[in-house]
Structure formats: C-alpha cells, structure tokens
Amino acid sequence: MKISEIKNILEADLICGEEFLSNEIFTACGSDMMSDVLAYVKEQAMLLSGLVNPQVVRTAEMMDMKCIVFVRGKQPDADIIELAKERDIVLLRTQFEMFTSCGLLYKNGLKGGCGR
C-alpha cells in the first residue's frame, strides 16, 4: 500500500515527507511503548503511535521504518519534524484514535506482524 493511500484511509494530514508518498508500505505496528517496538517488531515499515517525542522518530530510524502516523491528532513539535526530515521519514497525523486507525488500515489490506 502506498503511503498516499494510507494518508487517504486515515484522512491524515501530511506533516513532512511529501516526496516519499508513493513509497510502498507492507506492514505496520501500533504502539506507545518504544521498548516493545524495538523488541518485538520485525521488518515493519510503518509505526502508528500516540506518543509524541523525538525517541519515536529515533526508534523508527534504528528500525528502518519509513513512515510514522501520530494518532488522536497529536502534533509533533518543530524539533521532531526536523529530525524526521533529516532521516527521510514521512510523518502523518490522523484524528482517529489508535484502535480505529489500525482497524481501518488492516481492513484495507495492511498486515501486522508485531510479535514473535
């Protein structure tokens, strides 16, 4: 699924990374615990999170994730956006909460994969 489709499904605002909207995402993971993302997530290309701090971007960076969706309308500050831009990571913001966001994406064919 292209990031642009994810943006449409989640009725999301694009915060940064317009040039990467046509990149494909195959699996996603939703978590507010970066510890768990780092420990359990395999080959995920996208992270949905209700947590907003620089470590969300850094976690995505270490794991080679291409896109982060902030749920519940959370807005990252300028420093976080800058960090994401430097790392070619797309940031999206949706008003949907975590459960609904994941459900919408799953229904539309995006797969999970968190877990061992």
Next chain:
Amino acid sequence: MDPIALHYDVSGTDFTCAGEASGKIKKALKELGFPTSITRNVAIAVYEGEINMVIHGGGGVIDAEITPECISITLTDQGPGIPDVSLAMQEGYSTAPDNVRQLGFGAGMGLPNIKKYTDEMVIETEVGKGTTIKLKVFVK
C-alpha cells in the same frame, strides 16, 4: 582497511538527544556499505544501550571500532551500576520510574534485546562505580 574508531559523548540529562550517537554509528556503517541487516542490528543494540545510559547510567561514552569482519561497541558510564545482572537480563525486569514509562521506555526489554541483536555481549558493572557493556556483531 584499517579499523575505524568512533567516539561519542552521551549526555545524562538530555533525553531529547538520546540516540544521536546510535544514529551516527548507523549512518557511518551504512556509508561504509555494510548490509542493511547488520546496520540495523547494530543500531538497535547501541540505541538500547544509549537509552539505558541516559535513563539509568547518568550518561557516558560510546566507542565503536569497525573492521570489515566485526563491529565492536563499548558503552561506558559512571552511574549506579547493576546490582544483579542476571535479573536485569530477564525480559520484563525494569527499575525505570513512571516518568520514563511515559516517554515510551521502561518495559525491561532493552538488555535482552541487545543480547538478541548481537553476537557477543559482556557486561562489567560495579555498584556505585558504573557499567561497561561490550558488544560485537560479526559480519557474515
């Protein structure tokens, strides 16, 4: 090639910057042409160590030595040390306070995760003196 040595200071008070060193090491490995799986494994392990250094160890230093065959990382802090290493290595064991959990860490997964992503992991620690963690990831 000659071994490449990298050195980074890690602040013990600035959580925002935690991960800066890990990111730079990852970038260096990528530029040197190491495979994605190697750069990712090293990055995750060093990042977990760097976060630990900030939230538990009061900051410290990270040294990397890179050869085509092996990436060695040493993380050193002068923090409180780890009283029971085998307990700390258990999944789910954490002494992280609530404010750390609100930042998305403190699940007690870091040390086991470092073990998982590296080929060698040695912890030297003394209560009241500090902790040194030595990691190796072999290429191949």
